[in-house]
Amino acid sequence: MRKNILISCFFTFFIVLAAQAQMNPKIKLQDALKLIQDNYVDPVNDEQVVDAAIKAMLSSLDPHSSYVSREEVEAMNEQMTGSFAGIGISFAMVADSTFITGINPDGPAARAGLQVGDQITVVDGQSIFGKGLKNQEVMRLLRGEKGKAVKLNIIRKTQAEPLEFTVMREQIAELSITASYMVSKNVGYIALSIFSQSTRREMDEALKKLKALGMTKLILDLQSNGGGLVDAAIGVADEFLPAEKMVFYSVTNTGVKDHFLTGGYGQFMTGDLVVLIDESTASSSEILTGALQDWDRAVVVGRRSFGKGLMQKGLSLSDGSVIRLTAARYYTPSGRSIQKPYAKGKTDYFEDFNRRMASGELTEGGHINFPDSLKHITLTNKRVVYGGGGIMPDKFIPIDTAxxxxxxxxxxxxxxxxxxxxxxxxxxxxxxxxxxxxxxxxxxxxxxxxxxxxxxxxxxxxxxxxxxxxxxxxxxxxxxxxxxxxxxxxxxxxxxxxxxxxxxxSAAFTTALNILNNQNTYNQFLSAKPAKNTATSKTLKK
Structure with missing residues (x-):
């Protein structure tokens, strides 16, 4: 009898353990928080603990799934919408003093009479002279609510006494196009720093302006462009590709495919085009570059891009914070996945630049040999291109080590x-x-x-x-x-x-200009047998 009781207890013990092992993860998380609240030696900030838990959960997934606090969301929204309330100046901290170094000619500071070279000493009664403030701290003082004035005390070299200005804050466009100008009689240049809500409109206006000035060829600079809104990348691709051309397609965890096509309303569908990229060109800018390369629409110049082929979906929490969760992988029109490996974790993933530099890949050609499994064919001229770790340029440019x-x-x-x-x-x-x-x-x-x-x-x-x-x-x-x-x-x-x-x-810029100025060279890069570019001696690890 006692033996039977022992056996019964033994099995009951394991049934309890099994039940505990099968515990609902949601309940387990709630229980963990309750145990911390009830037993931790010091008072607990519940929000901080939960934020840390969410970040830890996401860190176990992939390098780009992340948690964004409500404060960070507000800052990101400002960047993505492309505007903020300010006075339209740029400034520099020189010897613990703040000097105006640039003024938007159409902004409120210019209308108020501020000048380049003016030293700002006081903002709304708060002295900023000799305080050791950082740029971001001064910027927060100058920016604020739209329609609300900011009072500035100014020292001007040509005036014996300090000056006072009251400047009304206005909505200031924070443009995604950082430069747009004619390089020569027929070659234009556009530098795009981010993909935001205003990008398509900015690109449309810039192309119209440059075409009116005689542009028939263009350098599109995506160097150090870390990405942004995917819709904006589709909009920019639409400027250069005819209607119904695939920009990319995405695949979810259930295998559902979504195809994203151009609408055919662009400004520059036929002129010669060179795209500049580097090791910091990532995400949406790689989507754009991959589409232009796959359709043989542009010669790509620079260095292998970052290699981010994962698409994040913003999922809002009730307090205004956001979980940016990788919801799909994207593929270029030829079927390339450009996502680089991340199985070894985030630290290893983001140290890729150091490995590229140490291997010599960034300083000289001849250090990458893609395996045949990563080989793809462009859709128009049937050129060979590769996936698996960024966009490989048609013409390699070594990094300026200085x-x-x-x-x-x-x-x-x-x-x-x-x-x-x-x-x-x-x-x-x-x-x-x-x-x-x-x-x-x-x-x-x-x-x-x-x-x-x-x-x-x-x-x-x-x-x-x-x-x-x-x-x-x-x-x-x-x-x-x-x-x-x-x-x-x-x-x-x-x-x-x-x-x-x-x-x-810049070697990349001058190389792009030389390619556009030589039609035979340009055509050769886009032919099935392009000019010699990068030798191949080391295999890209998958």
Whole structure:
């Protein structure tokens, strides 16, 4: 009898364990929170604990599923809608002071009479001079509610006494197109930094303007474009591809396919097109690049893109926060998945740049050999393209190692380049304007004085900034470009001058221009037997 009772208890014990093992995960999560609330030694902030739990759950999925707090959602919405309430200026922190370095000619600051070079000392009664504030902190003070005025105290070099301005905040467009201009008589250039709600409208307007100026060929710059709204990418593709052309298709976890096609309402469906990409070109910008490459519509120049082929769906929680959950994979029109592997976890996934740099892939051609399983054929000219880890360019351009060097990052973050450029403009503004009445004259003829470069490098070295030797010509050339770019932005009203100066020194930009200026070269890249590009010596790991 006792033996039977023991056996019965034994089986009951395992039945209880089995029941516990099969516990509803939702109830388990609630129980865990209740145990923490009742037993933890200190008072518990329930929201923080739940947020941490949600983040931990999502971290076990893929690198791009994430939790976004309600505060972050508001900031993202501002970026995606492409506008904010402000006064229409750009500024720089120089020697713990805030100086206006650019003014939107159509904005409220310009109408109020503010000028480039003005030093802002007080915002709404709060001193910002000598406070060690960061850019974001000053920006929060200047931005605010639309229709609400902000009061500024200004020191102007030409005035003996401080000035006071009351500027009404207005809706300021935060444009996704950072530059749009004619490079030559028939070649245009558009730089797109993000895909937002205003992107299609901006692109349509930019193309119309450039075409009116004589554009028949275009450089579309997607370098460092991390993506954005997928609908915006479809809209931009529509500018370049005829009606009913597939931009991409998506596949859900149940195998459901959705195909996304162009509408045929674009502005530039036939002119020659070069797309610039790099290792930071990702997501929606890869969708666009993949579609243009698959339809043989553009020559792609640069370096292999980031490799994000997962589509996130925003799922709102009741408090305004959002779970961005990967809901589908996308494929280019030829059937390519460009998602790079992520089985080793997030840390390994986001260290991909360092591996590319260490392997030599970013600095020289000949370091990638895609296996046949990743081979695909373009839809018009039947060229070979590859998936499995980003968009591979038709023409490789090595990375400018100076731009990614530690010394330049330290130098730029120190503010010494901006300060040197600012001082040069403040001391010689009128003489510079007299000599260079417009940007074109400045860009062609102005050369940064070697003494100014020496001062910047010596100043950085004194403050512990380890820089290359003063005789390092690469370093000097890089600093000269950055100083000239900053000065251009401070001298001339408008936008895009900084990028235009940098483009003149960019190998990707000049290569794109050379391709567009040689019709045979352009046609050869898009033919079934393109010009030699990147040798293949190392296999891309799946």
């Amino acid at each position: 731009l990614y060097s530690g010394w330049l990052n330290r130098l730029m973050s120190s503010g010494r380049v901006t300060q040197g450029a600012f001082n040069e403009v403040q001391q010689n503004r009128q003489a510079l304007i007299n000599k260079y009445p417009n940007f074109e004259a400045f860009n062609v003829s102005f050369k940064v004085d070697d003494k100014l470069i020496d001062q910047i490098m010596v100043s950085a070295a004194k403050q512990g900034g380890k820089l290359p030797p003063v005789t390092d010509q690469v370093a000097r050339k890089t600093i000269a470009v950055e100083v000239k770019a900053a000065m251009a932005d401070m001298l001339f009203l408008g936008k895009s001058y900084t990028l235009r100066v940098r483009n003149e020194a």
